[in-house]
Amino acid sequence: MANTPSNMLPLGTTAPNFNLTDTISKQKLSLSQLKGSKGTVIMFICNHCPFVIHVNKTIVNIANTYSEHGIGFIAISSNDVINYPQDSPQKMAIHAKENNYPFPYLYDETQKVAKAYDAACTPDFYLFDADLKLIYRGQLDDSRPGNDLPVTGNDLKYAIDCLLNNKKNESPQKPSIGCNIKWKK
Structure with missing residues (x-):
């Protein structure tokens, strides 16, 4: 389990x-189609990463809560599926249904979107x-697998609350830690 930080x-x-295929609906979807009226959360995740598995339930709860307030949620997986077949689009669709994802789960086959966002890890x-x-x-x-801190989503929730209340977020923004994105060779 790698401990790769976000690039910030x-x-x-x-x-x-972007214009990526949603693994659930099989439709090409763009950012302009999916963005929320008040804000948009974009998450780089994957099926197999223990850091993502650790927070799955919480990201679903946050999306269910805040989507009612004009926040759009988009999940993207950019992993190399040749070397990591558990992250294939077919398995992404199954994973999304099993975890009740209320947001599209898009596949970034070329990895261009992850590179454009300077994404480094999942989540x-x-x-x-x-x-x-x-x-x-x-x-x-601050929760990570094995550190015994509860998964609260507090950093992201606070940032969303600040946005919705037109308040400046003065809290320090800490990099995420997770598995590195599995880049194609």
């Missing part, structure tokens, strides 16, 4: 556009405002 894309960066979280400007990136919370 500069705040204010405009969300790079890696990004929060963009209504104008798709980056206002938060990093960890969900």
Whole structure:
């Protein structure tokens, strides 16, 4: 289990556009189609990473809570499926259904989207405002597999609450820690 930190894309960066296949609906979906009216959370995740498995239930709960408030949620997997077949689009669809994902689970086959976001690990979280400007990136919370801290989602939830309440997020933004994205050779 690798401990790879986020790269921490500069705040204010405009969300790079994409058009990726949703593994559930099999439709090509773009950022402009999926973005929320008040903000958008983009998560780089995968099926097999123990760090993602550790937070799956919480990200589903957060998405269910905040989507009602105009926040869009998008999950993307960019892993090399040749060397990591457990992250194939077919298995992504099964994983999304088993975990009741209320958001699209997109497959980044070329890995161009992960590179555009400077994503480094799974999970890696990004929060963009209504104008798709980056206002938060990093960890969900301080919990990690084996550290005995509860998974709360507090860091991401606080950032979303600040956005919804037009309040500046003064809290330190800490990198996420997880498995490295499995880059193609």
